[in-house]
Amino acid sequence: xxxxxxxxxxxxxxIQRNALETNEAIANKNKRLFGKAFVIxxxxxxxxxxxxxxxxxxxxxxxxxxxxxxxEGDVETDLDKKRIDELDIPAYQIVTxxxxxxxxxxxxxxxNNLNRKDADIIFIENVGNLVCPTSFNLGEDIKAVVLSVTExxxxxxxxxxxxxxxxxxxxxxxxxxxFLDSSITKIKENALSVNKDLAIFETFCxxxxxxxxxENNGLSDFISFMENNINSKVSK
Amino acid sequence: MHEFSxxxxxxxxxxxxxxxxxxxxxxEIKLNIGKYSGVDKNYLIFAFQNLDDERFKDVLxxxxxxxxxxxxxxxxxxx
Ligand SMILES: Nc1nc2c(ncn2[C@@H]2O[C@H](COP(=O)(O)OP(=O)(O)OP(=O)(O)O)[C@@H](O)[C@H]2O)c(=O)[nH]1
Ligand SMILES: [Mg+2]
Numbered sequence: 001x002x003x004x005x006x007x008x009x010x011x012x013x014x015i016q017r018n019a020l021e022t023n024e025a026i027a028n029k030n031k032r033l034f035g036k037a038f039v040i041x042x043x044x045x046x047x048x049x050x051x052x053x054x055x056x057x058x059x060x061x062x063x064x065x066x067x068x069x070x071x072e073g074d075v076e077t078d079l080d081k082k083r084i085d086e087l088d089i090p091a092y093q094i095v096t097x098x099x100x101x102x103x104x105x106x107x108x109x110x111x112n113n114l115n116r117k118d119a120d121i122i123f124i125e126n127v128g129n130l131v132c133p134t135s136f137n138l139g140e141d142i143k144a145v146v147l148s149v150t151e152x153x154x155x156x157x158x159x160x161x162x163x164x165x166x167x168x169x170x171x172x173x174x175x176x177x178x179f180l181d182s183s184i185t186k187i188k189e190n191a192l193s194v195n196k197d198l199a200i201f202e203t204f205c206x207x208x209x210x211x212x213x214x215e216n217n218g219l220s221d222f223i224s225f226m227e228n229n230i231n232s233k234v235s236k
Numbered sequence: 237m238h239e240f241s242x243x244x245x246x247x248x249x250x251x252x253x254x255x256x257x258x259x260x261x262x263x264e265i266k267l268n269i270g271k272y273s274g275v276d277k278n279y280l281i282f283a284f285q286n287l288d289d290e291r292f293k294d295v296l297x298x299x300x301x302x303x304x305x306x307x308x309x310x311x312x313x314x315x
Contacts, residue, residue, distance in 0.1 A: 100238055160271075
C-alpha cells in the first residue's frame with residue numbers, strides 16, 4: 001500500500017458510481033422475480049431468534065390463508081431449513097461456505113430452486129451477523145432487524161448500519177427480561193436515535209408455545225403489519 | 237469480513253464500465269463511504285492489499301465520509 005505522500009503522475013478518471021452496482025443490478029432482477037410477493041430480509045446476530053420467529057409466524061400466516069416461503073442463509077449446515085421443512089412450506093437453504101453475508105447473486109440462485117410460484121410472502125433469513133449482511137441489497141421489500149434482549153441495550157449504537165437500513169426492529173426474547181439488566185426503553189431509545197422511522201415490535205417465541213397462541217407474545221402486531229404489506233403489494 | 241466482497245465489487249464495477257481498459261496500475265481510489273454503510277475502512281484497505289490482482293497491488297484508498305449508507309466510487313488515478 002502506498003504512502004499518501006508519494007507523488008502521483010497518473011491519469012485521473014472521474015467515476016461517480018455506486019461501488020456495489022453489480023450486486024444492485026442482480027438485486028433488481030430478484031425484485032422482478034419476487035413479483036407480487038412481499039419480501040422480508042431478516043438481519044440479526046447469531047441466535048437472536050430469526051428461525052424461531054419464523055416457526056411461530058408461519059403457522060399463523062398459513063391459517064390466515066397466506067402462502068409463505070423461506071430462503072435460509074447459513075455459513076454451514078441446512079439445520080434451519082430442516083426446521084422450516086417441518087412447517088410444510090417451500091424452503092431453500094443457501095450455504096455460503098464461510099461467507100458472512102448473503103448477496104443478490106446467491107439469492108438469485110436460490111430463486112431458481114425455490115418453489116415460489118404461489119408465495120405471497122418470502123422470508124430471507126440472512127446469515128447470523130449484525131454487520132456484514134447490511135451492505136448487500138438482495139431485492140427485498142424491507143429489512144427487519146431482530147435484536148434479542150440478551151444482547152444488551154447498547155447494540156443499536158454499536159452496530160448502527162443494521163438499524164439504519166431496516167424498516168422494522170423486532171425486540172425478541174422479552175420473556176427473559178426479568179433475568180436481565182437490559183431495558184426495552186433503552187433499546188428503543190438507542191434504535192430510534194439511529195433511525196427515527198423504525199417500526200418496533202416486542203416479541204417472544206418459545207418453542208413450546210402453542211401455535212396460534214399469540215395474544216401475549218407480541219407476534220399479533222407484527223403479523224398484522226406483514227399481512228397489510230402483503231395485501232397492499234398484491235393490490236398494486 | 238464482507239470488505240473482501242466489497243473490494244471485488246469495486247473492481248467489478250470499474251471493469252464492467254471499462255475504466256480499466258489498458259490500465260497497468262490503479263494508484264488511488266477515492267471512495268465515498270457512508271457512516272451507515274457497514275464498512276470498516278481498515279478492513280477494506282486490508283482486502284485491497286490481499287486482492288489477487290496486480291493492478292491494485294499498490295493502490296491507495298482515499299476515503300470521504302458521509303452521513304448516509306452508500307458506498308460510491310468518486311475517482312480513480314491510473315497509470
Ligand atoms: N427464551 C426465549 N428463547 C428464545 C426465543 N426465541 C428464540 N429462543 C431460543 O434462542 C435460541 C436461538 O434461536 P434461533 O431461532 O435458532 O436463532 P437464529 O437467530 O435463527 O440463529 P442463527 O440462525 O444461528 O443466527 C434457541 O435455543 C431458541 O429456542 C424467545 O423469544 N425466548
Ligand atoms: Mg436461524
